[in-house]
């Protein structure tokens with residue numbers, strides 16, 4: 544397989560993106576609905592400029608960018624996290640829950656169909672990439688709210704990893720938070736950003752038992768997409784600029800932080816982690 548990752552923290556060499564040419568907010572999650580309620584409009588030039596800042600961060604970090612073909616009727620292809628998942632054995636086609644996003648599968652099928660194909664196809668319930676976190680080789684956590692990812696969808700995905708000998712934790716959470724990657728992301732090997740206030744002490748203890756240290760995020764910070772960052776490996780991350788406190792905490796841990804301004808995407812309920820699907824990382 545050409546495209547494989549065995550962790551969320553190995554050195555990233557290739558990433559899958561979707562340009563925001565047709566991006567707009569629809570009533571798809573609590574944050575997007577709140578944004579629409581304010582009557583706020585998207586300044587297209589600012590939007591393109593923010594996306595360019597994300598692309599520039601990848602260029603500065605030496606990561607090769609790849610793109611899905613975007614279609615005018617699909618507003619959320621910019622959030623490439625959700626429609627597929629790269630695994631140690633190749634890409635998996637996920638099963639999007641939202642009717643307005645299901646068509647995103649076509650561009651994923653075209654992208655991977657043209658290269659090396661898929662390892663598995665999700666076919667039970669629904670599962671979206673934002674709920675899948677490959678912590679390190681052998682350790683996977685799957686979130687499910689019952690809306691975007693269902694318990695059945697998470698169980699099917701978990702089964703494939705357990706067959707390979709992996710430990711898998713299934714983490715239920717309230718629908719309001721949309722995806723696990725709003726509440727939890729690995730920033731570097733052994734270092735996570737997480738909202739323990741929501742995920743609870745059981746989750747914190749599980750992370751500690753696996754030698755994972757936590758930078759804690761507040762409810763207010765996660766609703767501003769401040770947990771939603773991408774590890775680049777070699778102690779580097781891309782994290783939204785407005786996450787000032789968390790970015791400072793990551794720097795204090797010795798990380799280099801690239802900070803694109805992405806507030807227009809955060810207003811739709813997703814930031815750096817949601818806007819990226821790693822295609823290849825150096826094995827851990």
Ligand SMILES: NC(=O)NCCC[C@H](N)C(=O)O
Pocket residue numbers: 571572575619622624625641644672673674721722724725811812813814816817
């Ligand atoms: N992984 C993620 O959290 N993705 C963000 C998806 C946001 C998009 N507006 C949605 O509601 O599906």
